[in-house]
Amino acid sequence: MSNPVKLSVIYYSSTGTGTEIANTLVAEAEAAGAEVRLRRAPELAPDSAIDANPAWRANVEATRSIPEATPDDVEWADAVIFGSxxxxxxxxxQLKQFIDTLGGLWAQGKLADKVYSGFTSSATAHGGQESTLLALYNSFHHFGGIVVAPGYTDGAKFADGNPYGTSHVDAQGQNKVDDTTRAAAAVQARRVVTITRALRSA
Ligand SMILES: Cc1cc2nc3c(=O)[nH]c(=O)nc-3n(C[C@H](O)[C@H](O)[C@H](O)COP(=O)(O)O)c2cc1C
Known part of the structure; x- marks a missing residue:
């Protein structure tokens, strides 16, 4: 597709749940015709903390090849999906620290008029997924961004039940990302690409 929608998926994950969701979003957005950059927020924790949790160390090693996010990844994009x-x-x-490096772009008005959306995971149901997404969306409003949430725009959303963004309850690693969460990510990716494409041509 010529002149594809440019999407950055910028996320932080300690123990890999977010990495799984991010990879699904990338695949679905590419299938919807977007050019996608997958980027991870730089780790801030010391090795001693990472080494105390085998899943955290495994995710660090497994994601080394994913480039660290820079402000250019936001400036380049028509749409950004952030995850934490x-x-x-x-x-x-870690993700907040990255967002706080965007002040220069904000001051130049370069964060405005892009599409933004978000995803998250928690250990427990009702463990703060919606408050996390809404906290993330506070920043998007300050950017002058256009928040594109999935809502209940697809039947799949009645299975995962989070209209604010893709989310997953991982039971501290016991509950791997499943088809319900992958379906929610597919809805979100397609919706972000479709709405961004429509806004660009408006
Ligand atoms: C410091 C800290 C605070 C957390 N707070 C919550 C919380 O408020 N509610 C919850 O359900 N899970 C909480 N969790 C669990 C993680 O959010 C959850 O395991 C998440 O799915 C991990 O995602 P990741 O594998 O991408 O790192 C917390 C974990 C840590 C380390």
Whole structure:
């Protein structure tokens, strides 16, 4: 497709749940015709903390080939999907630190008029997924962004039940990303690409 929608998927994941969701979003967005950059927020935790959790170390090693996010990945994109695990009902400091590097682009008005959306995961049901996504969306409003949430725009959304964005309950690694969450990610990816394409041609 000529002049494809440019999408950046920028996420943080400690133990790999977010990585699985991000990979699904990338595949679905590419299938919908987008050119996609997958980027991870730089890790801030010390090796001692990472090494204390085998799943965290495994995810660090498994994602080394994914480039670290830079502000250019946001400037380049027509749409950005950000992802973070729930941290006490809020986004992880690693993703927030990356977002806080965007002040220069914000001051130049270069974050405005893009499409933004978000995804998350938590250990428990009702563990703060919606508050995490809404906290992320606060920043999108400050950007002057156009928030594209999935809503209940597809029958699949009645299975995962989160209209704010793709989310997954991982039961601290016991509950792997499943078909319900993959279907939610597919809806979100397609919707972000479709709406972005329509906005660009408006
Ligand atoms: C410091 C910290 C705070 C957390 N806070 C919550 C929480 O408030 N609610 C919850 O359900 N899970 C919480 N979790 C669990 C993670 O959000 C959850 O396991 C998430 O799916 C991990 O995603 P990841 O595998 O992409 O890192 C917390 C984990 C950590 C390390």
């Amino acid at each position: 695990p729930t941290r006490f009902g809020n986004i992880a400091s």
